[in-house]
Amino acid sequence: MSLLRYKPDFFDHLQEVTLPFDDGVIESLTAGDLVSLNGTLYTGRDQTHRLLEEMLDKGEELPIDLKGQLLYYVGPSPAQPGQVIGAAGPTTSYRMDKYTPRLIELGLKATMGKGSRSQPVRDAMVNHKAIYLAAFGGAGALLSQCISEAELIAFPEAGPEALYRFKVKGFPAVVINDSHGVDFYEQVKNEK
Amino acid sequence: MRTIKSEFITTTVKNLAMEAGTDLEPDILEALLKARDEEVSLLARHVLELFIANADIASREKIPLCQDTGVAVVFIEIGQEIHVAGNLEQAIQDGIAQGYETGFLRKSVCDPLTRVNSGTNTPAVIHYEIVPGDQLKIFMLPKGCGSENMSGLTMLPPSAGLQGVVDFVVKTVVEAGPNPCPPLLVGVGMGGTFEKAAFLAKKSLQRPFGQASKRADVAALEEDILTKVNEQGVGVQGLGGNHTALAVHIKSFPSHIASLPVAVNIQCHSHRYKQTII
Numbered sequence: 001m002s003l004l005r006y007k008p009d010f011f012d013h014l015q016e017v018t019l020p021f022d023d024g025v026i027e028s029l030t031a032g033d034l035v036s037l038n039g040t041l042y043t044g045r046d047q048t049h050r051l052l053e054e055m056l057d058k059g060e061e062l063p064i065d066l067k068g069q070l071l072y073y074v075g076p077s078p079a080q081p082g083q084v085i086g087a088a089g090p091t092t093s094y095r096m097d098k099y100t101p102r103l104i105e106l107g108l109k110a111t112m113g114k115g116s117r118s119q120p121v122r123d124a125m126v127n128h129k130a131i132y133l134a135a136f137g138g139a140g141a142l143l144s145q146c147i148s149e150a151e152l153i154a155f156p157e158a159g160p161e162a163l164y165r166f167k168v169k170g171f172p173a174v175v176i177n178d179s180h181g182v183d184f185y186e187q188v189k190n191e192k
Numbered sequence: 193m194r195t196i197k198s199e200f201i202t203t204t205v206k207n208l209a210m211e212a213g214t215d216l217e218p219d220i221l222e223a224l225l226k227a228r229d230e231e232v233s234l235l236a237r238h239v240l241e242l243f244i245a246n247a248d249i250a251s252r253e254k255i256p257l258c259q260d261t262g263v264a265v266v267f268i269e270i271g272q273e274i275h276v277a278g279n280l281e282q283a284i285q286d287g288i289a290q291g292y293e294t295g296f297l298r299k300s301v302c303d304p305l306t307r308v309n310s311g312t313n314t315p316a317v318i319h320y321e322i323v324p325g326d327q328l329k330i331f332m333l334p335k336g337c338g339s340e341n342m343s344g345l346t347m348l349p350p351s352a353g354l355q356g357v358v359d360f361v362v363k364t365v366v367e368a369g370p371n372p373c374p375p376l377l378v379g380v381g382m383g384g385t386f387e388k389a390a391f392l393a394k395k396s397l398q399r400p401f402g403q404a405s406k407r408a409d410v411a412a413l414e415e416d417i418l419t420k421v422n423e424q425g426v427g428v429q430g431l432g433g434n435h436t437a438l439a440v441h442i443k444s445f446p447s448h449i450a451s452l453p454v455a456v457n458i459q460c461h462s463h464r465y466k467q468t469i470i
Contacts, residue, residue, distance in 0.1 A: 034235075047307060077259045077298040086296055087250075087259035092338045092371045114338070114429070115371035137338065137373035137429060138462040139242055140259040141214075141250035159309050160259075160298050172242075174431065185370055188432040192425030 014172055020068040021109050026129055029175050031182040035133070037171040041070040041112075042153070045091050047161040049099040051154075056102065063154035063163065066108040070133075073113035075160035076150070077140070085150040085166075087140030090114040093132070097121050104130045112173055116185055125177055132177040146171040194271075194326040196470060198278025201328070205287025208332040208466040209264060210295035213256045216247045219401035220377075220463045223438045227375055233433030240375075240428055240435070243461060254295075258462045261297035262334030264288045264316035267398065273326035281318065288316040300337070319391065331398055331467040339376070339460040342368035345390055348452040357382060357454050358417055364456040365421045365437060370430020373460035377401065378421065378440045381455040382410075383447035393457035396441035401463070405442055414440045428461075 019039030077086030093113030101124035114137040149167035228240040250257040289312040299313040344364045381392030404411035418440045427433035
């Protein structure tokens with residue numbers, strides 16, 4: 001389970017963040033911050049979002065309380081015997097843009113995937129003090145080593161798209177959109 | 193006439209699928225190491241380092257390099273002197289299903305409308321070419337769709353010329369930004385017809401990584417596009433630096449006098465493939 005054998009220097013420079021978020025942490029994070037996530041988060045991608053929205057439309061109670069939580073866009077590969085989970089890197093986030101503002105309004109504090117978000121998602125983050133992080137796409141094997149528990153919470157019929165609760169330790173990510181409206185991808189582009 | 197049993201093809205495809213999921217070929221690994229050494233952004237260099245560590249752990253522990261183990265794209269070149277005993281198509285599909293199950297690879301294939309997962313990662317997308325000789329070549333390319341989704345095709349007028357080709361490829365890559373997991377391998381199909389250009393773009397991903405086109409003018413175009421793409425500053429994972437793409441591969445084919453089709457097939461840094469000749 002140790003990352004030490006493979007640890008690039010990069011991991012020495014991360015800011016420790018505990019999940020779910022303590023009061024004030026969201027506001028203190030700035031676009032471009034490199035963070036190391038520790039604690040619990042929930043997972044979901046295309047079908048999870050569709051199913052959550054269906055439940056909300058019907059007025060049903062969601063299987064999880066989103067308040068203060070981080071939702072990670074991932075569809076892991078199956079765990080082998082003796083493993084917690086298979087490869088578990090981020091999927092591209094824009095496909096969840098359609099659903100995200102509503103979840104943020106319900107108290108979701110952070111989302112994590114890869115790639116840019118739409119303007120409505122960015123507006124929702126500023127209005128409700130939420131952030132968006134990018135995990136490292138294509139590093140699924142390495143990132144799986146930062147997940148110490150994986151529990152199926154809902155939608156098992158969605159297969160790899162089911163909703164899981166992960167316990168993570170030292171999970172690396174970059175803050176892309178902070179709660180003050182700054183977008184790190186754009187900042188990088190403008191510097192060029 | 194040489195006979196190959198379909199069961200042997202199934203086993204071969206199964207093994208290729210499993211190996212492709214966890215083991216990067218040396219050419220892509222070398223390209224990542226070279227990029228790390230030449231990267232100007234410290235953050236991007238760290239992230240490239242992380243991808244190299246990822247390849248190491250995936251290969252040692254047999255964990256997929258990326259959870260998106262792709263839709264299986266299989267290129268078959270079958271010698272016209274070969275007779276397959278059994279059902280060739282079924283043999284390949286069975287090999288994919290077995291490889292994805294046994295290798296703990298993610299099954300990502302679903303109905304386009306209902307989104308119901310087939311549960312086996314089949315059907316694979318199979319391209320057959322009949323070639324002279326008595327050998328069967330199998331090229332297995334698990335294609336992740338974070339990158340596939342960022343691909344594009346345009347039917348340019350011939351007057352658009354070289355500049356039109358350059359502009360479309362650069363625009364496609366830059367607009368994709370961080371979404372397709374840069375640094376990328378950019379596959380380009382130029383000429384032919386609508387479907388031929390798309391096929392060539394995909395097929396260009398088969399070329400050994402970074403090897404230039406045999407046509408000097410096309411090789412110069414590859415170099416020019418690579419330079420222009422990397423000047424745009426998207427960089428590794430959209431975090432900046434000078435490596436948005438690691439290579440541009442162009443395959444060209446004659447087109448109609450009225451037409452200049454250009455297809456761009458985007459491939460992520462986790463360029464997984466395996467091939468064998470039976």
